[in-house]
């Protein structure tokens with residue numbers, strides 16, 4: 173959390189012509205501000221002529237735009253010390269686009285700075301990464317979040333049970349704004365914030381379903397897993413479901429949530445699960461059958477392990493038959509390997 177906000181603050185500081193390394197204090201009198209900060213105070217950062225913000229996810233003709241952006245950024249700044257571009261969701265840039273940026277990143281005598289913001293930095297080419305200074309951001313830790321929610325609740329006279337706040341924290345996945353909103357929605361019911369009232373106010377069904385699915389796979393109940401996967405597909409939020417599973421995963425592995433750890437350590441290949449989930453969670457509009465693909469990969473790995481351990485089978489049995497069925501997972505189940 174905080175990537176884009178930090179990028180804005182850094183942009184303001186980099187463009188400032190004053191002496192303060194953080195940029196001028198915007199609460200000061202406008203006549204005491206440098207021209208860049210004055211423009212920011214008056215019309216906002218996005219109107220400052222030397223500042224550019226681009227969302228790579230929605231950018232069309234990425235390579236062409238890259239050349240235009242580089243050309244614009246190569247000219248002298250109008251008001252500021254430097255020109256600054258903030259590129260959001262940078263991992264969506266094409267190879268050709270990166271080629272254009274690489275050139276300007278290699279020039280050391282430029283008045284231009286690029287800030288690439290990404291929630292999947294690992295996907296960015298190594299030759300780009302090695303030319304950048306990298307700063308990592310983390311989710312707000314669960315105990316910090318619970319403390320914050322307790323503070324908000326106490327200040328506003330909201331009665332709560334700690335378990336209720338824990339559930340809100342889980343749902344918010346490190347995003348403070350979401351957590352406070354969930355608390356607000358639950359408190360609006362007029363009752364104590366408990367697990368039950370949170371469930372009433374906040375829809376936890378997607379998370380419950382994701383957790384259930386992983387639990388079922390870990391328990392090797394493959395037929396049930398297929399049914400749950402299909403239910404998830406019907407919910408029509410595949411990207412969101414993948415993201416939820418990734419979030420459960422990171423809580424299990426990094427936060428060492430004991431209940432979730434039991435599930436994840438039972439899965440066939442814990443690190444492969446993370447890789448698969450991360451790949452798809454980064455795409456908000458993932459294809460509708462992505463959950464099918466994830467479950468397929470997990471079941472396939474599980475079968476491979478079972479086949480090896482069970483009968484000393486040396487070659488892999490193909491899991492998907494060629495028969496055309498409505499559901500690819502149902503087709504998988506046709507196979508005797510399952």
Ligand SMILES: [Zn+2]
Nearest residue numbers: 188196206209
């Ligand atoms: Zn300034």
